[in-house]
Amino acid sequence: MSAVMITRKVTRKWEKLPGKNTFCCDGRVMMARQKGVFYLTLFLIVGTCSLFFAFECPYLAVHLSPAIPVFAVLLFVFVVAMLLRTSFSDPGVLPRALPEEANFIEMEIEAANGNVMAGQRPPPRIKNVQINNQIVKLKYCYTCKIFRPPRASHCSICDNCVDRFDHHCPWVGNCVGKRNYRYFYLFTLSLSLLTIYIFAFNIVHVVLREYRNIFEHVVSLTPHCTVLEVLVCFFTLWSVVGLTGFHTYLISLNQTTNEDIKGSWSGKNRVQNPYSHKNFIKNCCEVLCGPTYPSVLDRRGVMLEDSTRPTPSDASAASTYKSTNPVSQTTKSSAPLIPNEHTPEEAKPSIGAGTQKSTSSPKEEKPPSPTSPNAVAPAVIKESAH
C-alpha cells in the first residue's frame, strides 16, 4: 500500500508565532499590526522629497551647484533605507517559553516561595541579580512565561517581550529594541539632516527667486510647492530634531526610553545605571558600533509536521533534537525539592498551541508539600518578598 503524498505548502515558523505581529514576504519582513502611521511617514518623506527634486533641484542645480541635488538624493536614499530597516526587522523579540521550560520555571518559583497559606496572595515573581555591584530586579512575564532578561520589556501592542526594549514607535510601525535601535537612531539623525537640508535650500530658493525678480523687475509668485515643503519641514524639524537630540542624550548615558520614562536609574535612592561605562564615547560606541545581534526568532525555518509522521514515538526524540517542537510525552518533574507525585499533563507540540494551551489549562490543586520551604539550596531565585 503506497502512501498518498499530499503536496502541501511548507509551513514556516513565522505562521505559528504568537504575538500580534504581521509578516510579509514569507517571513522576511516583520512589523506591528497597525501600519497606518508608517505609511504616513513614508508618504511625507517621499512626497516632500519628490517635490524638492521636481521643483527646487533643477533651479538650484543650474543657479548654484549640481552637487546639491546629488547630496540630497544620497541623503534621501539613506533615510528611506534606515526607515525600512527599522520597520521591517525583528527588534529583538524573545520567543515565549516552551511548555517544559515554563513548567521548570514554575517549579523553581514554587520551590522558592514555599507554602502559601490559602487566601494569601503569593509573593510577586521577582528575581534579584547583581550586575556590576548593583541589584537589578528581573520581573516574570505571565504572557511569555519567562523571567525577562535585564532591560527587556513586554510590548503590549505587539504582545512580545523585546530585548533592550526602547519604545514602540507607530511612525516606523514596529518596536524599537536591541536589534534595530541603531537603525532607528540613524533614521532620526539622517531625517533631521534631510529636513534641515531641504528647509535651508527652500529658503535659498525663495531668496534667490525674489532677488532675481527684484533685479529683473519681474513679478512671479513663489511656487506653492516650495511653501508646502517649507511648512512640512518646519513642523518636522521641531519634532525630529528634538527626538534625535533626546536619543543622543540617551545613547550617551546608555539608557533606553523605557528606563528613562520609568525613572529606573534616576533619583538618589535608586540604583545607578549598571550598564553605563561612565564614558560618553564608550557608550556611543557600544550602542552604535556594537555587534549586530542575530534574530532568535527563526521566522523562515520550516515547521516539522509531527502529525503527518507514522510513528510519533520515534519522531519525538529526533524532533526534540532538531526543531523547537516539544515532545508529546509527559515530562518528569525535575525540581528535586518537591518530592510529590504530580499529575501528568499532555504537552501538545507546536509553539503557538503549546503556549496558548498552557495559559488556558485549568488550575490543579497540588497536594500539600511536606518539605519545608527552606529547602532551597540550589535555588537560583533570591526571593524578595515585598
Add this chain to the structure above:
Amino acid sequence: MSSPFHNLQELRHSASLANKVFIQRDYTDGTVCKFQTKFPSELDSRIERTLFEDTVKTLNNYYAEAEKIGGQSYLEGCLACLTVYLIFLCIETRYEKVLKKISRYIQEQNEKVYAPRGLLITDPIERGMRVIEISVYEDRGSSGSSSGSSTTSSSGR
C-alpha cells in the same frame, strides 16, 4: 548509572525522553550572553562535573567572542553603515560566523560526550538564547521513572 547508548542514532531510536534540565543565563556581567556554570543536581549521576563545566565555559567564551566590542566590530559597523547595511546581503556578520562555530561545537559535544551518556544539548539559539536545554534520555527497556509534570499555572497576574 552507565548508559548503554553509543551514538546519537541509538539515542533517537531506542530512548525515551525522561526529563529536561535548563541551564539559565548568568547576568552578573550585564546583558552579555553567558550561562551559569553551576552544575545541576539532576545531572549528578549522568555526567562528570568537569565535562559539563568545560562545555558551558567554552560556550560562554564563544559568546563573549561574538559580542566583543573592539576594533573589528567598529570596522564592521562603520563599513556596514557606509554601505547602508546592504553589505550584509553579501557577507556574514561576525556574530553569525561564531554562531555557526557554536553549532558545530555543540554537535561535536553531543556526539562525543553527551549522547554516550544519554544526554542531548539543544543549541541555545533555538531557545531564544535564554537557556541551554539538556534533554535526559532513558533506555526504553528500563523501568520508567514516574513521569509527570506539574500543571500548576500561575495564580493570576
